[in-house]
Structures are given as C-alpha cells and as structure tokens.
Amino acid sequence: MKLNIAVCIKSVPDPEWYEKITIDIKTKTITRKGIPSIINPVDKNALEAALQLKEQFGGKVTVVCMAPPGATNELYEAMAMGADEAALLSDLAFAGADTLATSYTLAQGLNKLGKFDLVLTGTESADGATAQVPAQLAEWLKIPHLWNVKEFTFATEQELHAKVKMDDAVGEYVIQLPALLAVSREINKPRYTTAMGVMKARKKTLTILNKNDIDVNKSLIGQVGSPTWSGDISIPSLARKGQELIGTPEEIATQLIAKLRAAGINPAKRREGDGK
Amino acid sequence: MTHQGIWVVAEQTVSGISRVSFELLAKARELKEQGGLQAPVTAVLLGENLDDYYSAKLMEAGAEAIILVDHPVLRYFQNETYAAVLKSLVEERQPSIILMGATAAGSDLAPTLGAKLHTGVSAHCVDMRLNEEGHLVAVVPAFGGKVLGDILCTNFRPQIATVRPGILGKVICFMHKQCPVERFDIADILAQDQSRVKALGITYEEMKGVPLEEAEIVVAGGFGIESKEIWQQLETLAAVLGGAVGCTRPPLDEGWAKESQMIGTSGKSIRPKVYIGMGISGATHHICGMKDAGLVISINKDEKSPIFDVSDIRITADAATILPLLIEGLQKNEDDVIC
Amino acid sequence: MFTFTEEQEMLRKVIREFVEAEVAPKAQEWDEANHCPVELFPMLGEMGIVGTFVPEEYGGAGLGFVERSICLEELARHSAGLAITVMAHQLCMGGILNFGSEEQKKKYLPDLATGKKIGSLSLTEATGGSNFMGQKSTGEYKDWQWVINGRKCFITNSHLADVDLWTVITGQNEKGKPIMTAFIIDKDTPGHTAGRTEHKLGLCSSNTGDVSCVNVKLSPQQMLSQEGDGPKIALSTIQEVGRAGMSAICLGILRGCLEESVKFSNERIIYGKPLNKLMNIQFTIAENKLDYESAKLLTYRAASMKDKGLLCACEFALAKYAGNEGAIRAAKRTIDMMGGYGVINEYPIGRFLRDTLAGSTAGGTSDILKVVIAAETLKR
Structure with a gap:
C-alpha cells in the first residue's frame, strides 16, 4: 500500500508576536508589519502524521498552501521537514477569501495536483482560529472528514479507525478513504527540521499555481466568492485597576484570605452547605 | 427575504442538554426582541430517546418551537449524518439564523452545514447583534482574542454562527405555557445517507470535582508552577475552596493537567466569581478565556506579567511560597469555625 | 560584502x-x-x-x-x-x-x-598548548606496534571521548628536531585513561581534564597520515577547525549578551520609565550591537573564505579575537546595566561572562591571536 497524502498548511503570523499587533484606526485594518510568518503550529502535527505514514507505508507527501508569494518560505520549510513536493496557490484573485472560498480554492488546487488517499490538516489556525477550513475542504472534495483527531490507525486498506477529541470525552470513529483528517496537537510531536533537510528542500519541486492553472469558477474565489465579510474591528481593552498586596508571604496570605472572605468565599460555610 | 426566524441547534449530552444550548436560546430570544422578529425561536435537537424531558427543558430555556429528530443513528455525533439531516430541514423550513455551540460537535457541524448550503459561518463568536437591516453581526475574536472583528453574511441565508460555551453566560428561565413540538422523520434522509463516517462509541473523561466552566472559584496554574508537588498543592487549594482547577499550556504539556482544564481561546471560556491565577504570565489567548471572571487575583514572580494589567488583586511572589500559607490559613479558619 | x-x-x-x-x-x-x-x-x-x-x-x-x-x-x-x-x-x-x-x-x-x-583532540601538554612542538609524549615502534606514552592536559571531552586523536614525538630528524606524529586511539585501548577533571571558571557544561597513555599499543593502521605529519595536522586542525569554531562560539555568547541587554532595558522600569529611555543605556546597547555585528562579519567572512578554499588563518584569528574580547566587554557592560540582577544566576548574563573568559584560551588567547595577526600583517 502506497499512500498519496496531501497536507494543507497555512502561513500565519508568529503567535509569539501577537502582543505587537495593532489596528490602523483610519483604514480599520490590522497592522502586522515586522511580525514574522511561520507554519501554523498544528499544521506541523499534520505534516508529521503524514511523514510517519509515508515512512510506514511508502508513498508521497505533498504540501499545499494558499497564500501570497512570500509563503514559499513556509513551503520550503515543510519540504525541509520532509515533504516531497509543495504547491503554492497564489493569485491576487484569491485574496480576501473567507473559509468557504479558501476551502474551494484549496480543493481545486488539490484536484489539479492529483488523487489523494488522505488529506491532512491541523484543527485550526493560530490567527483566525475558525477551524472551518477542514470540514469545508472535505465538502468541496466530496470526501468524508473527521475533525480534532488525536489518534488514528488503519483498520483496513480502505478504512481508518480514529479517536476524536470531544468535550471532556473521546469519540471513536471509522472513516472510509479517501478522507480528510484535521489533527490536533496531541497526535504527535513534530520532528525537528535537520540541516540535511534544509539543504535538500531547495532541490525539491515547488509549484506555484495561479487562478488559471487551477480550474476555478471565478465567482467562488476570493472576496467575491466569500459569503461572509468583515465589518468593524477593534482591540478590546480588558484592563482592570488592580490593587497590589505587599508584605511578607505570611502577611500576603492573610490579606488574601480576608479578600476571599470579602468576596463571599468561605470554605467553612461551604463545608456546612455541602452537608445538606 | 423568505428566510425567517432564529434556530438554535441544541446538543444532547450524556446528562441531558449542553448548557451552551440554553445560553444560545436566551440570546436568540434577545435577538428576536431586538429585531422585532415574528417567527418563533426554534430549538432543533438531534439525538436518541428524546422524551418530554428534552422538550420541557428547551421550552423552559426560551424555545418557542421545538423540532426533535429522534433516531438511534443520532446517538453519537456523526458529521455527515447530522449535516445531511440539518440540510434537508433547513432547505424545507428556511430559517434566517442558525446558532450552535462551538463545542467539538458544533465546531465541526457548522462549517460542514455551511458548505453544504453554500452560506457563511461565523466561528466561535463572543457576542452577536442584529444591525439596522436585520442582518446578524457576529463578533469574532482573532489572533488569540487580541482583536475582535464583526463578521456579516448579508447575501446568503441562513446566517450560521457558533458561540463558545460560557461566553454568553446567561441562561434564562422562561415562564410560558406550551410550544409546538414537532418530531421530524428522517427515514428518507437516512436511506440516501452514504455514511462514510461512522461513530463506534464515546468515552467520557472522569470528572474530578466541579466542572471548570460551572465552578464559582477557579484556581489556575501556568508556567510558573515549577514542579508536580506545587501543582498538587494548587489542586489542594482548589479543593479547600470548593473550586475547580484550570491551567495554561505548560502544566498540560507536563501531564499534570488535562486538556479539559485548559482556559483560553484553544480551551475553555470561564466566568467564575473568583479566579486565582498562579504562575500565569497572561498571554492573550489565556486572558481571552478568563477575562469575564468576577474577582481576578494573580500571583506571579514577574512584576511585568501582562496578567497583572487585567487583575483586581496583584501579588508579586512565587506561587510556591504563597500556596502552603493559603492552604494552611484557610484550613485553620475552617477548623476555628467548626470548633 | x-x-x-x-x-x-x-x-x-x-x-x-x-x-x-x-x-x-x-x-x-x-x-x-x-x-x-x-x-x-x-x-x-x-x-x-x-x-x-x-x-x-x-x-x-x-x-x-x-x-x-x-x-x-x-x-x-x-x-x-x-x-x-x-x-x-x-x-x-x-x-x-x-x-x-x-x-x-x-x-x-x-x-x-x-x-x-x-571525539576529542589531545594535543596540549603541561608545557603549553601553543608551544606544541615542545611536547613530551612519545611513540616508539616496537614489535610491529606503536607504543604510546605521555600525559595530555586541558583536553575538552577528555572523559567522554570514544575516539581520541593524539600527537606524540616519534623520533628526531637529521637536524635533531623532534618528529611529531598523530594517532587515532580508541576509548577501550588498554593503558589509555582519563585522569583528573578540571573545575573551570566557565564553560562548566563541558568536560575538561587529563588523558594519559601508559604503554598504549597501537597497530600502524591507527597512525593518522604519515610519520612526521603531526605538526601539519595539529596546526591546521587548531587554526582552521578550532579557532573557526571558537570564533562562532564567542559570537553566540555575544549575541546572548546583546539580546539580554535589549530585553532587560525594554522591560525594566526605573523612575517610571523603561530603562531604554536613558541615554547611557542606549550607549550600552549600541556598543553591544557594534561588538556583535563586527565579530559577526569577521566570523562569517573568514568561514566563507574557508569554504572557498582561501587561506584564512589571519581572518579567523581576527574573528576570534574580536568575538572573545567583544563578548567580555558586552557581558561586563550588560552586568553593569542590570545592577543587582546582573549578578544573580536567574539571569544568564553572569554565565556568559564566565563562559567567554573560560573560552579565551581555546583556539589561542587574544595575545597569541595578536601575534598571528601581526605576523600576517607585517608580511605585506
């Protein structure tokens, strides 16, 4: 069994830098100048899962990303980590896409690139975090999907057995191939990219596809193809006027207990109450 | 426009109906009033063995009409089946707004349904309102909660939105007599269902103490909790206070805490009466999950921690030195009262 | 450039x-x-x-x-x-x-x-590292085997190495000058043992100590290159691998100093303002930056010359000299700027100072480097 696997990754501003994000009051746009882009962290887990499958069963791993041209860096990095090939879907006409238009574009890109047994993604992106692209991509590809997968194995050559993170629970599912799995960060620990990997990456194939290269319906891409649009944006102020407790640790603890009391928290009363 | 009314897709849980369903019903009633809408707020519940208890609960929480889809196949969440059922319901009844909880199931179901219906979905909103034209304005966080943006879907119907559990907070008990309860038959839909995804079962995590999102007191620990022993003291403090334990990413990575205890944009949103943060520096994505707490107390070694900016009580100290003193002090007082 | x-x-x-x-x-x-x-x-x-x-x-x-x-x-x-x-x-x-x-x-x-x-390279003896022709360890060819005797000191990885390169004196040439030869010694070879472990000022997470050979018998296959190639091997390895490496290490320490000084001056609030608003603090930052950037240019230029196969002994000497002295200055400046915080071990800056001081000998002290630089410069 050889697997043809696609991994969809997103290029996102480094979450370590989110404190530096500001809003341009005049244009109502988000300023992220000077903030470096990285591969969306959980997408590396998706890539790791793909690489492990390739090591186990053989096959090919293709990384796909829809982004402006600068994202070739992230694609080379993915190939340095071990992916065999990469494709960047890049066109001004793709800009301003919401999750539905993005997933449509990705789906058309994937259809152009070949027939994949398995499409892997991360559960969500660090920036927008809508978590909607995986499900919608699967819909456009007309394949089944599972979201928030923390573990999966092959039940048969055509069927996967997956554990899915639910709320305070774990669901178990079987899913038929071809399928899309959106994996969570628990699924593995992404490998480090090695010096050898970095050097090999530039010798691998990176294809850049624009709107004419992939067969797209122009009314379904970019801002035009997006049912949703963004209105006002703001940076909420959450500041509280705090009071500082000072003194020796004993004094601080005593003051804090008094504060808790004042807020109506009293362990003694609570215990009586529990006895009812 | 022909699409009318607000639907809330409620969620069956092991012990009844998820709390977020009720929060959404309260919000739906508020939106209906705000927009002067005629159509009843409709609760749609998919599940198994949906007896009168479920309709009573939904009605009490604000549903003015109820559609129950009761079938053994719906016992566990299956995205394909659930989305197929909802798609045919929506196409037949044409609601204008559909709200779901941004639970594990809702976060998957909403975009699937959105794609099937070719319409817009706003993910995990923190608030929503209707604008002058009657369109839904969903307030959505981005960049870990650092930025809030309004999302609209003016040209497509229905407008779908998911809301994080706990964010809306309010559950209102409505006093009204009766509401129509309809049982929707899905035999035809199931006949066409390809079922390429099948649920085998679900295993619930064992819950220790009070659930995080329902606790009045939350003691949360982060990077500054340096050992398992100190973490256990933190758990003791929570137990003494009758509260729940929350965490940021590091204790989870250490294996001291569970995923279900994580607070923040990729975890839970909480609004306890008292939040005590220990060794938490306050990255935006954590603050986004605890900002609605009543009294915020923060203990951190680093006087420059951003959490102090959003705290009511600041303590610059190592949590490890304060923890045993707090536990001792609280237990001593407790004994005093009992004697 | x-x-x-x-x-x-x-x-x-x-x-x-x-x-x-x-x-x-x-x-x-x-x-x-x-x-x-x-x-x-x-x-x-x-x-x-x-x-x-x-x-x-x-x-x-x-x-x-x-x-x-x-x-x-x-x-x-x-x-x-x-x-x-x-x-x-x-x-x-x-x-x-x-x-x-x-x-x-x-x-x-x-x-x-x-x-x-x-691996390790055992070159230095009690007579001194730079005076390596004065070393006393011997190799004698007897019964189809080389018999090695001697003691090496200040050897990095002395107690950890599985493969140890040695230089020994294997005789005298016709002019009476020592003939130096290099050997590869495997860890388990009888008679090859590590001795005392040094307790150092810095670089404490590296291992340094003595290594001795007492009648260590090696087959001729363990000789590296030919008899008499020892000086060539030692010099080229120390200058082009060792000094090159040390200049990069000094550069890393320097960047540590620079980044720590930037972080501290941005975060530390004093008289109600961040420290970085004070002009003398800005001077510290500028000086740290200059030390780092100049050492960086020298290091990578020398390295790129080496990659092109050009002679670069002087360039690496310049790089290590600039990097090591720059790191000492930057660490001291940063400690001064940090006040009390500079000397407590929760901040790494004290370690940076100790490490760079301890690293001054490896690949040549600044004085040796100056001799190398001057020799090259005076030739022209």
Missing part, C-alpha cells in the same frame, strides 16, 4: 527552534551541575549539528564552514558549554576527515558525524 543564502537563513531558523526547545531551558541547570549534556549528542547528530562539514558519504550533512558557524553560534547563544563540546568533537572529525585514510574515514566518521560516538 557577505550575505547569507536562503538555505543558510532557514538553517539558522530551524537550528534556533531546536536550541530554544532542547537547550535553552536546561542550559543554566547543566552549568550549575557541571553536567555535559552528552545525552543530546545522538539528537545533535540527527540534526546535522555535529557532522555539519562532514560529507554525506561519511554520514555528515555535507555543508561548509558558514553553516557550521551558524550551528555553533546558535548553540552557544544558549549554552557555550555544549557548543565547545561539539567544537572539540569536530576537531577530532576534522583531523580524520582532512588527513585520514579512506579506511579510517569509513571506520570513524559515520559514528562521529551522527553523534553516536564522541
């Missing part, structure tokens, strides 16, 4: 990610415990950090000295002790790679380049 390629930029990024995750959190602990993290070696090997310049056919990454300098700089940014461990290991590999027979390369390099084994 010198810019990095896209590959080199990405290499730096991925090595930095690795170092920040696996090295930075433990560096202080290793230092305090005098622990050399050899347990990381297999991982460093997989990453291509130890075998950077070893060709792929011998299990290395097949890269050049610019890439090697990037790796060492990134390691030394958080742990100069680990970096010098890797550097000393590379001395052993450099010797075998440049002077070994095909058989020796095939036998030793794959395990060394992948971090499965650790």
Whole structure:
C-alpha cells in the first residue's frame, strides 16, 4: 500500500508576536508589519502524521498552501521537514477569501495536483482560529472528514479507525478513504527540521499555481466568492485597576484570605452547605 | 427575504442538554426582541430517546418551537449524518439564523452545514447583534482574542454562527405555557445517507470535582508552577475552596493537567466569581478565556506579567511560597469555625 | 560584502527552534551541575549539528564552514558549554576527515558525524598548548606496534571521548628536531585513561581534564597520515577547525549578551520609565550591537573564505579575537546595566561572562591571536 497524502498548511503570523499587533484606526485594518510568518503550529502535527505514514507505508507527501508569494518560505520549510513536493496557490484573485472560498480554492488546487488517499490538516489556525477550513475542504472534495483527531490507525486498506477529541470525552470513529483528517496537537510531536533537510528542500519541486492553472469558477474565489465579510474591528481593552498586596508571604496570605472572605468565599460555610 | 426566524441547534449530552444550548436560546430570544422578529425561536435537537424531558427543558430555556429528530443513528455525533439531516430541514423550513455551540460537535457541524448550503459561518463568536437591516453581526475574536472583528453574511441565508460555551453566560428561565413540538422523520434522509463516517462509541473523561466552566472559584496554574508537588498543592487549594482547577499550556504539556482544564481561546471560556491565577504570565489567548471572571487575583514572580494589567488583586511572589500559607490559613479558619 | 543564502537563513531558523526547545531551558541547570549534556549528542547528530562539514558519504550533512558557524553560534547563544563540546568533537572529525585514510574515514566518521560516538583532540601538554612542538609524549615502534606514552592536559571531552586523536614525538630528524606524529586511539585501548577533571571558571557544561597513555599499543593502521605529519595536522586542525569554531562560539555568547541587554532595558522600569529611555543605556546597547555585528562579519567572512578554499588563518584569528574580547566587554557592560540582577544566576548574563573568559584560551588567547595577526600583517 502506497499512500498519496496531501497536507494543507497555512502561513500565519508568529503567535509569539501577537502582543505587537495593532489596528490602523483610519483604514480599520490590522497592522502586522515586522511580525514574522511561520507554519501554523498544528499544521506541523499534520505534516508529521503524514511523514510517519509515508515512512510506514511508502508513498508521497505533498504540501499545499494558499497564500501570497512570500509563503514559499513556509513551503520550503515543510519540504525541509520532509515533504516531497509543495504547491503554492497564489493569485491576487484569491485574496480576501473567507473559509468557504479558501476551502474551494484549496480543493481545486488539490484536484489539479492529483488523487489523494488522505488529506491532512491541523484543527485550526493560530490567527483566525475558525477551524472551518477542514470540514469545508472535505465538502468541496466530496470526501468524508473527521475533525480534532488525536489518534488514528488503519483498520483496513480502505478504512481508518480514529479517536476524536470531544468535550471532556473521546469519540471513536471509522472513516472510509479517501478522507480528510484535521489533527490536533496531541497526535504527535513534530520532528525537528535537520540541516540535511534544509539543504535538500531547495532541490525539491515547488509549484506555484495561479487562478488559471487551477480550474476555478471565478465567482467562488476570493472576496467575491466569500459569503461572509468583515465589518468593524477593534482591540478590546480588558484592563482592570488592580490593587497590589505587599508584605511578607505570611502577611500576603492573610490579606488574601480576608479578600476571599470579602468576596463571599468561605470554605467553612461551604463545608456546612455541602452537608445538606 | 423568505428566510425567517432564529434556530438554535441544541446538543444532547450524556446528562441531558449542553448548557451552551440554553445560553444560545436566551440570546436568540434577545435577538428576536431586538429585531422585532415574528417567527418563533426554534430549538432543533438531534439525538436518541428524546422524551418530554428534552422538550420541557428547551421550552423552559426560551424555545418557542421545538423540532426533535429522534433516531438511534443520532446517538453519537456523526458529521455527515447530522449535516445531511440539518440540510434537508433547513432547505424545507428556511430559517434566517442558525446558532450552535462551538463545542467539538458544533465546531465541526457548522462549517460542514455551511458548505453544504453554500452560506457563511461565523466561528466561535463572543457576542452577536442584529444591525439596522436585520442582518446578524457576529463578533469574532482573532489572533488569540487580541482583536475582535464583526463578521456579516448579508447575501446568503441562513446566517450560521457558533458561540463558545460560557461566553454568553446567561441562561434564562422562561415562564410560558406550551410550544409546538414537532418530531421530524428522517427515514428518507437516512436511506440516501452514504455514511462514510461512522461513530463506534464515546468515552467520557472522569470528572474530578466541579466542572471548570460551572465552578464559582477557579484556581489556575501556568508556567510558573515549577514542579508536580506545587501543582498538587494548587489542586489542594482548589479543593479547600470548593473550586475547580484550570491551567495554561505548560502544566498540560507536563501531564499534570488535562486538556479539559485548559482556559483560553484553544480551551475553555470561564466566568467564575473568583479566579486565582498562579504562575500565569497572561498571554492573550489565556486572558481571552478568563477575562469575564468576577474577582481576578494573580500571583506571579514577574512584576511585568501582562496578567497583572487585567487583575483586581496583584501579588508579586512565587506561587510556591504563597500556596502552603493559603492552604494552611484557610484550613485553620475552617477548623476555628467548626470548633 | 557577505550575505547569507536562503538555505543558510532557514538553517539558522530551524537550528534556533531546536536550541530554544532542547537547550535553552536546561542550559543554566547543566552549568550549575557541571553536567555535559552528552545525552543530546545522538539528537545533535540527527540534526546535522555535529557532522555539519562532514560529507554525506561519511554520514555528515555535507555543508561548509558558514553553516557550521551558524550551528555553533546558535548553540552557544544558549549554552557555550555544549557548543565547545561539539567544537572539540569536530576537531577530532576534522583531523580524520582532512588527513585520514579512506579506511579510517569509513571506520570513524559515520559514528562521529551522527553523534553516536564522541571525539576529542589531545594535543596540549603541561608545557603549553601553543608551544606544541615542545611536547613530551612519545611513540616508539616496537614489535610491529606503536607504543604510546605521555600525559595530555586541558583536553575538552577528555572523559567522554570514544575516539581520541593524539600527537606524540616519534623520533628526531637529521637536524635533531623532534618528529611529531598523530594517532587515532580508541576509548577501550588498554593503558589509555582519563585522569583528573578540571573545575573551570566557565564553560562548566563541558568536560575538561587529563588523558594519559601508559604503554598504549597501537597497530600502524591507527597512525593518522604519515610519520612526521603531526605538526601539519595539529596546526591546521587548531587554526582552521578550532579557532573557526571558537570564533562562532564567542559570537553566540555575544549575541546572548546583546539580546539580554535589549530585553532587560525594554522591560525594566526605573523612575517610571523603561530603562531604554536613558541615554547611557542606549550607549550600552549600541556598543553591544557594534561588538556583535563586527565579530559577526569577521566570523562569517573568514568561514566563507574557508569554504572557498582561501587561506584564512589571519581572518579567523581576527574573528576570534574580536568575538572573545567583544563578548567580555558586552557581558561586563550588560552586568553593569542590570545592577543587582546582573549578578544573580536567574539571569544568564553572569554565565556568559564566565563562559567567554573560560573560552579565551581555546583556539589561542587574544595575545597569541595578536601575534598571528601581526605576523600576517607585517608580511605585506
């Protein structure tokens, strides 16, 4: 069994830098100048899962990303980590896409690139975090999907057995191939990219596809193809006027207990109450 | 426009109906009033063995009409089946707004349904309102909660939105007599269902103490909790206070805490009466999950921690030195009262 | 004049990610415990950090000295002790790679380049490192074997190495001058033992000590190159591998000083303002920056010359001199700026100062480097 696997990754501003994000009051746009882009962290887990499958069963791993041209860096990095090939879907006409238009574009890109047994993604992106692209991509590809997968194995050559993170629970599912799995960060620990990997990456194939290269319906891409649009944006102020407790640790603890009391928290009363 | 009314897709849980369903019903009633809408707020519940208890609960929480889809196949969440059922319901009844909880199931179901219906979905909103034209304005966080943006879907119907559990907070008990309860038959839909995804079962995590999102007191620990022993003291403090334990990413990575205890944009949103943060520096994505707490107390070694900016009580100290003193002090007082 | 390629930029990024995750959190602990993290070696090997310049056919990454300098700089940014461990290991590999027979390369390099084994170079004796022709260790050819006797000191990886390169005196030429020859000694060879362990001022997470040979019997296959090639091997390895590595390590420490000073001056509030609003603090930052950038240019320029096969002994001497002295100045300045915080071990700046002072001898002290630089400059 050889697997043809696609991994969809997103290029996102480094979450370590989110404190530096500001809003341009005049244009109502988000300023992220000077903030470096990285591969969306959980997408590396998706890539790791793909690489492990390739090591186990053989096959090919293709990384796909829809982004402006600068994202070739992230694609080379993915190939340095071990992916065999990469494709960047890049066109001004793709800009301003919401999750539905993005997933449509990705789906058309994937259809152009070949027939994949398995499409892997991360559960969500660090920036927008809508978590909607995986499900919608699967819909456009007309394949089944599972979201928030923390573990999966092959039940048969055509069927996967997956554990899915639910709320305070774990669901178990079987899913038929071809399928899309959106994996969570628990699924593995992404490998480090090695010096050898970095050097090999530039010798691998990176294809850049624009709107004419992939067969797209122009009314379904970019801002035009997006049912949703963004209105006002703001940076909420959450500041509280705090009071500082000072003194020796004993004094601080005593003051804090008094504060808790004042807020109506009293362990003694609570215990009586529990006895009812 | 022909699409009318607000639907809330409620969620069956092991012990009844998820709390977020009720929060959404309260919000739906508020939106209906705000927009002067005629159509009843409709609760749609998919599940198994949906007896009168479920309709009573939904009605009490604000549903003015109820559609129950009761079938053994719906016992566990299956995205394909659930989305197929909802798609045919929506196409037949044409609601204008559909709200779901941004639970594990809702976060998957909403975009699937959105794609099937070719319409817009706003993910995990923190608030929503209707604008002058009657369109839904969903307030959505981005960049870990650092930025809030309004999302609209003016040209497509229905407008779908998911809301994080706990964010809306309010559950209102409505006093009204009766509401129509309809049982929707899905035999035809199931006949066409390809079922390429099948649920085998679900295993619930064992819950220790009070659930995080329902606790009045939350003691949360982060990077500054340096050992398992100190973490256990933190758990003791929570137990003494009758509260729940929350965490940021590091204790989870250490294996001291569970995923279900994580607070923040990729975890839970909480609004306890008292939040005590220990060794938490306050990255935006954590603050986004605890900002609605009543009294915020923060203990951190680093006087420059951003959490102090959003705290009511600041303590610059190592949590490890304060923890045993707090536990001792609280237990001593407790004994005093009992004697 | 010198810019990095896209590959080199990405290499730096991925090595930095690795170092920040696996090295930075433990560096202080290793230092305090005098622990050399050899347990990381297999991982460093997989990453291509130890075998950077070893060709792929011998299990290395097949890269050049610019890439090697990037790796060492990134390691030394958080742990100069680990970096010098890797550097000393590379001395052993450099010797075998440049002077070994095909058989020796095939036998030793794959395990060394992948971090499965650790190497060392035992050159220095009590007579001094730079006066290496004055060394007393001997090799005598008897009964088809070489018999090695002697004691080496200040040897990095003395107690850790699986493969130890030795230089010994194997006779005198017709002019009465000593003939020096190099040998490869395996760890388990009878008579080859590590002696005392040094307790150092800095670089505490590296291992330094004595190594002795008492009647160590080696087959002729263990000789590196030919009899009499010892000085060539020693000089080229020390100057081109050792000094090159040390300049990158000093550069890493310097960047540590620069980044710590920036972080502290941005975060520390004094008289109601961040420290960085004070002009004298800005001077400190500017001086740290200049020390770092000038050492960086010198280091990578020398490394790129080496990669092009140009003579670069003087350039590496300049780089190490600038880097080491610059790091000493930057660490001192930063400690002064930090006040009390500068001298407590929760901040790494004190360690940076100790490490750079301890690193002053490896690859030549500043005085030796000045002699090298002057000799080259006066020739013209």
